[in-house]
Amino acid sequence: MPTQQYDYGMIGLGTMGCNLVYNMCDHGYSVAGFDKDTAKVDALINEAEGKKVTGMHTVEDFFAALKSPKVIMLLVPAGKPVDAVVAELKPFLSKDDLVMDCGNSHFTDTDRRTTELIKEQIHFMGVGISGGEFGARHGPSIMPGGAKEAYERVAPMLKDISAKVNGEPCVTWLGPGSAGHYVKMVHNGIEYGMMQLIAEAYHLLKECTDLSNDDLHAIFVKWNEGRLKSYLIEITADIFAQQDDLTGNRLVDMILDTSKQNGTGQWTSQSAMDLYLPIPDIDAAVSARDLSAMKIERLAAEKILNWHKVNFTNTINELVDWLEQALYFSIITAYAQGMALMQRASKEFNYDLKLDLVASIWRGGCIIRSVLLEDILSAYTAEPGLANLMVNKDMALKLEGAQDGFRLAIKTGVNTGVPMPAMMASLAYYDGYRRGWLPANLVQAQRDYFGAHTYERTDRKGTFHTQWNQNAE
Numbered sequence: 001m002p003t004q005q006y007d008y009g010m011i012g013l014g015t016m017g018c019n020l021v022y023n024m025c026d027h028g029y030s031v032a033g034f035d036k037d038t039a040k041v042d043a044l045i046n047e048a049e050g051k052k053v054t055g056m057h058t059v060e061d062f063f064a065a066l067k068s069p070k071v072i073m074l075l076v077p078a079g080k081p082v083d084a085v086v087a088e089l090k091p092f093l094s095k096d097d098l099v100m101d102c103g104n105s106h107f108t109d110t111d112r113r114t115t116e117l118i119k120e121q122i123h124f125m126g127v128g129i130s131g132g133e134f135g136a137r138h139g140p141s142i143m144p145g146g147a148k149e150a151y152e153r154v155a156p157m158l159k160d161i162s163a164k165v166n167g168e169p170c171v172t173w174l175g176p177g178s179a180g181h182y183v184k185m186v187h188n189g190i191e192y193g194m195m196q197l198i199a200e201a202y203h204l205l206k207e208c209t210d211l212s213n214d215d216l217h218a219i220f221v222k223w224n225e226g227r228l229k230s231y232l233i234e235i236t237a238d239i240f241a242q243q244d245d246l247t248g249n250r251l252v253d254m255i256l257d258t259s260k261q262n263g264t265g266q267w268t269s270q271s272a273m274d275l276y277l278p279i280p281d282i283d284a285a286v287s288a289r290d291l292s293a294m295k296i297e298r299l300a301a302e303k304i305l306n307w308h309k310v311n312f313t314n315t316i317n318e319l320v321d322w323l324e325q326a327l328y329f330s331i332i333t334a335y336a337q338g339m340a341l342m343q344r345a346s347k348e349f350n351y352d353l354k355l356d357l358v359a360s361i362w363r364g365g366c367i368i369r370s371v372l373l374e375d376i377l378s379a380y381t382a383e384p385g386l387a388n389l390m391v392n393k394d395m396a397l398k399l400e401g402a403q404d405g406f407r408l409a410i411k412t413g414v415n416t417g418v419p420m421p422a423m424m425a426s427l428a429y430y431d432g433y434r435r436g437w438l439p440a441n442l443v444q445a446q447r448d449y450f451g452a453h454t455y456e457r458t459d460r461k462g463t464f465h466t467q468w469n470q471n472a473e
């Protein structure tokens with residue numbers, strides 16, 4: 001076998017890895033793949049017949065097949081598997097080689113791996129890739145971080161394989177270190193938020209009406225023709241139309257109501273808490289998944305906990321209209337929270353993120369792509385240092401225009417006992433953010449009362465403590 005003939009190496013030949021390999025191959029790049037599972041290697045060899053793609057059964061052969069300096073992409077599960085692969089590769093890597101972790105790794109792991117490998121003059125990049133199997137094959141949104149010079153080496157390839165919007169590639173260098181994986185994590189946090197918001201709209205429609213899945217399909221198709229146009233609304237419309245091969249029912253009705261998660265939403269919430277930055281829509285979405293997983297407890301509680309339902313007496317058309325406004329409003333706040341988190345993290349971790357660029361590369365290929373991102377891009381292009389997306393003049397008008405219906409949708413949820421944690425969090429975020437005064441003076445007084453934690457005053461500078469008239473027993 002001729003050595004050093006392949007441009008890129010790919011480790012991890014699952015569906016995502018293989019689809020990326022074929023995507024790269026379509027654009028003229030040659031790729032050698034490796035996976036511990038020899039069946040996957042054999043499958044790649046068979047399927048890639050006639051293409052500039054091959055599979056290798058040992059790490060030695062894999063390295064021998066790659067041009068130097070080597071560029072190796074990893075698509076293996078986050079966490080220990082990435083460390084195990086890096087440890088296995090390390091003896092074979094030399095100066096100027098580049099390892100790109102294209103999975104959903106935790107950003108702190110990416111920083112640790114980058115620091116370890118650069119000691120040996122080996123570059124490591126954390127590269128977020130979004131778009132699922134289809135995106136990997138036909139054009140994902142790509143979120144690379146790491147050393148800029150390392151990015152420049154792979155930029156032409158990444159641009160070639162990425163999704164395009166108006167001819168512009170959905171990839172750009174985001175910042176040093178773990179910037180790419182941080183942005184991908186927040187992407188996923190927003191993804192959790194949007195999915196939960198859509199699920200809440202579905203729940204309210206189901207509770208208040210007897211709409212069929214065909215009706216729901218039609219409503220989502222219609223919504224997708226307007227300002228809610230987005231990948232997640234589009235696939236939701238498709239989901240309502242899908243038949244179940246086993247029963248002939250609609251598949252959505254046959255799926256158990258417990259959602260799983262791989263951690264990226266939870267990481268987003270954890271990081272936001274660490275940075276004291278509120279992202280309540282996303283927190284609520286993570287908690288909603290946790291609650292959904294408590295199926296046995298919920299079934300038991302259903303027999304014990306009652307509520308006094310107020311029947312829904314408005315029309316279906318009114319409810320659909322309110323929910324369209326509710327989704328529009330709350331999806332804006334979910335993006336706003338994600339953007340605010342990236343802005344805070346950028347300062348804390350010195351990423352120097354450009355939020356207009358982030359919005360730009362999210363417009364195509366990724367799971368949270370939507371027409372709204374065009375407006376978000378305009379907002380950050382006009383005002384790169386915008387304190388919060390919601391206070392951009394156009395966004396503020398959009399929120400104002402959608403809030404009457406949003407409040408009515410939430411009232412309907414309250415009256416009918418439908419849990420709408422993400423929507424309620426969204427409204428509370430808005431109502432809290434737009435208030436110059438919040439009741440935190442009372443919280444400070446309580447802290448000072450029981451713990452002498454001190455407080456600041458409205459009329460003079462300094463910190464104060466009071467001997468409160470302690471009458472409480």
Ligand code: 6PG
Nearest residue numbers: 130131132188261262263264367
């Ligand atoms: C993407 C997705 C992808 C994956 C999520 C799912 O951008 O293509 O976000 O990364 O499907 O990790 O996350 P959960 O399994 O936690 O829902």
